[in-house]
Amino acid sequence: MVLIYIDQDDQEIKKASYEAISYGAALAKQLGTSAEALLLGTVKDNIADLGKYGASKVHQVNNIALNSFDARVNANVIAEAAKALGASVVIFAHNVNGKAIAPAVSVKLGAGIVTGACALPKTDVGFVVTKTVFSGKAFASIQIDTPVKVISINQNSFGIEVGDGSATVANLDVAVPTSSIKITSVDKIQGEVPLTEASLVVSGGRGLKGPENWGILLDLAKALGASTACSRPVSDSDWRPHHEHVGQTGLQIAPNLYIAIGISGAIQHLAGVNRSKTIVVINKDPEAPFFKAADYGVVGDAFEVVPALTAAILKSKGGA
Amino acid sequence: MKILVCISKTPDTTAKIAFAEGNTKFDENGVQWIINPYDEWYSLVKAIELKEKDATVAIHLVTVGGADTEPIIRKALALGGDEAIRVNNTSNDSLVVAQEIAAIAKEGAYDLILTGKETIDYNSASIGSMLCALLDQNFISAAVKLEVNGSSITVTREIEGGEETCETSLPAIISCQKGMAEQRIPNMRGIMAARTKPLKVVEASITTATTSIKNFDLPPAKSGVKLVDPANMDELVRLLKEEAKVI
Ligand SMILES: Cc1cc2nc3c(=O)[nH]c(=O)nc-3n(C[C@H](O)[C@H](O)[C@H](O)COP(=O)(O)OP(=O)(O)OC[C@H]3O[C@@H](n4cnc5c(N)ncnc54)[C@H](O)[C@@H]3O)c2cc1C
Numbered sequence: 285m286v287l288i289y290i291d292q293d294d295q296e297i298k299k300a301s302y303e304a305i306s307y308g309a310a311l312a313k314q315l316g317t318s319a320e321a322l323l324l325g326t327v328k329d330n331i332a333d334l335g336k337y338g339a340s341k342v343h344q345v346n347n348i349a350l351n352s353f354d355a356r357v358n359a360n361v362i363a364e365a366a367k368a369l370g371a372s373v374v375i376f377a378h379n380v381n382g383k384a385i386a387p388a389v390s391v392k393l394g395a396g397i398v399t400g401a402c403a404l405p406k407t408d409v410g411f412v413v414t415k416t417v418f419s420g421k422a423f424a425s426i427q428i429d430t431p432v433k434v435i436s437i438n439q440n441s442f443g444i445e446v447g448d449g450s451a452t453v454a455n456l457d458v459a460v461p462t463s464s465i466k467i468t469s470v471d472k473i474q475g476e477v478p479l480t481e482a483s484l485v486v487s488g489g490r491g492l493k494g495p496e497n498w499g500i501l502l503d504l505a506k507a508l509g510a511s512t513a514c515s516r517p518v519s520d521s522d523w524r525p526h527h528e529h530v531g532q533t534g535l536q537i538a539p540n541l542y543i544a545i546g547i548s549g550a551i552q553h554l555a556g557v558n559r560s561k562t563i564v565v566i567n568k569d570p571e572a573p574f575f576k577a578a579d580y581g582v583v584g585d586a587f588e589v590v591p592a593l594t595a596a597i598l599k600s601k602g603g604a
Numbered sequence: 605m606k607i608l609v610c611i612s613k614t615p616d617t618t619a620k621i622a623f624a625e626g627n628t629k630f631d632e633n634g635v636q637w638i639i640n641p642y643d644e645w646y647s648l649v650k651a652i653e654l655k656e657k658d659a660t661v662a663i664h665l666v667t668v669g670g671a672d673t674e675p676i677i678r679k680a681l682a683l684g685g686d687e688a689i690r691v692n693n694t695s696n697d698s699l700v701v702a703q704e705i706a707a708i709a710k711e712g713a714y715d716l717i718l719t720g721k722e723t724i725d726y727n728s729a730s731i732g733s734m735l736c737a738l739l740d741q742n743f744i745s746a747a748v749k750l751e752v753n754g755s756s757i758t759v760t761r762e763i764e765g766g767e768e769t770c771e772t773s774l775p776a777i778i779s780c781q782k783g784m785a786e787q788r789i790p791n792m793r794g795i796m797a798a799r800t801k802p803l804k805v806v807e808a809s810i811t812t813a814t815t816s817i818k819n820f821d822l823p824p825a826k827s828g829v830k831l832v833d834p835a836n837m838d839e840l841v842r843l844l845k846e847e848a849k850v851i
């Protein structure tokens with residue numbers, strides 16, 4: 285059985301978990317077994333709806349202590365659940381919480397693990413999982429040599445497949461260790477889609493000259509309904525908040541569309557964004573390295589091009 | 605307080621990524637090696653900051669790797685580690701590395717273990733979490749802030765779309781990222797002192813790997829950028845809608 289961990293935040297199922305179920309369901313089909321989900325704690329969402337993404341059953345450890353995240357406790361509970369249910373593969377999203385617990389679960393299950401997988405395993409000979417390495421600059425195919433396997437999948441690498449199934453929900457009794465971590469505050473950026481989950485991202489670099497010029501970028505992001513990002517020098521100079529920094533030493537993202545404005549395309553920047561499906565580069569220097577990694581390029585002054593693009597988008601929306 | 609900082613060696617961020625031996629090995633030809641940036645800039649400097657506030661803090665470094673990791677370890681000592689341990693194991697199976705570190709950690713009875721968020725070569729983001737299971741200690745990942753007050757700590761970690769702050773007690777394992785500390789450059793005095801700081805070599809004890817790398821691939825080259833006239837943004841919108849189908 286393929287068991288998929290459902291990650292929640294403040295009692296809401298995270299989008300990354302739907303993708304993990306779709307991936308787990310496709311793998312289960314390939315292996316001729318069932319895909320079942322594991323939920324810790326309680327959520328406001330309708331749990332049976334997880335069937336739409338391919339889970340035939342949802343096992344719920346119905347203990348509200350699990351609504352706040354503790355890596356040690358969660359890993360213990362998931363490993364016990366996986367053993368009790370006899371899971372042969374356990375799937376996680378490679379998001380913040382998945383990264384914190386999937387490796388611990390693999391230790392407890394004596395299972396080999398591949399983190400950051402970007403495709404379904406090849407299972408005709410052995411069990412080989414492809415993952416991104418060197419911050420997206422290459423792929424490695426890794427064989428897992430243990431009977432039980434753990435995989436975490438890169439966000440936005442497989443896609444969410446929605447059908448019309450409904451899952452049966454069952455309570456699962458697993459001992460929950462006491463947490464010794466007390467969460468004292470949560471600070472969320474209001475009203476914005478988290479960068480790692482965003483499908484459209486507009487990003488700015490030093491070419492915008494200063495924080496006072498970000499208005500044109502924010503207008504474009506608003507017209508598109510996109511989230512905003514920036515290059516490292518921009519966040520280092522406090523033109524933009526640190527959580528917008530993408531790249532090798534910042535967030536690694538894989539949106540459907542990444543628009544880079546006034547960013548040169550240094551290798552360390554590309555490492556954070558090169559898994560984006562479509563890249564648009566707006567730069568006044570035709571020799572900027574970013575153009576080599578781009579699908580569409582506009583050689584021009586951002587201060588003219590960006591407002592014109594915003595206007596064109598608004599026009600196309602108005603006309604649609 | 606005793607702190608163990610896990611130091612790994614990675615290719616320089618501008619290194620050319622190429623593969624050898626039928627795409628089964630990373631081509632190390634001409635590659636410059638550095639301390640993994642997360643380990644150097646954030647975990648190690650954070651440990652140094654804690655020691656600057658409290659001189660009784662001892663900073664031990666651990667690396668799992670061959671003799672070729674020693675220049676990296678010396679640099680980390682020059683920045684401010686007190687002593688270092690190298691486990692002579694060249695495996696790149698995360699579980700093997702984590703088990704070697706766990707053995708060192710148990711023996712040293714550390715109050716705090718710091719790792720980087722991930723290595724920039726294999727991007728596993730696994731060692732901290734594995735140590736959590738191997739040592740049965742609290743683990744807080746992707747930390748951007750850490751304060752120590754006696755035996756209790758306050759840690760802020762990244763969550764999707766924000767940050768979460770929590771309190772717990774030592775011992776604990778923390779994986780560090782940007783925000784934790786500011787990058788530093790070793791000074792001459794540090795470099796001289798590092799030459800005589802203890803660097804102990806421990807033989808490998810774990811040999812069974814759970815995974816094996818079969819081969820590497822480079823992503824297919826982009827077919828080439830399609831340039832759009834800056835005076836015709838309607839065309840770019842059309843392409844994004846009809847060709848790329850992303851908006
Ligand atoms: C170990 C290490 C890790 C790093 N990690 C990261 C990372 O995670 N993320 C990251 O981003 N960087 C990282 N860097 C830094 C990276 O090497 C580059 O310095 C940085 O990405 C450059 O940022 P930029 O493109 O905004 O600025 P610049 O390189 O200064 O580029 C500005 C660009 O704007 C263009 N421009 C100027 N004016 C206009 C205009 N009016 N209209 C249009 N275009 C204009 C210019 O032609 C130029 O291409 C790292 C560096 C190191 C050494």
Ligand SMILES: Nc1ncnc2c1ncn2[C@@H]1O[C@H](COP(=O)(O)O)[C@@H](O)[C@H]1O
Nearest residue numbers: 610612668719720722723728729730731
């Ligand atoms: N070979 C190693 N020796 C010591 N520490 C390591 C080693 N590999 C990884 N680490 C530590 O674990 C962190 C996460 O690495 P990884 O799980 O490999 O992505 C790194 O930032 C280091 O702090």
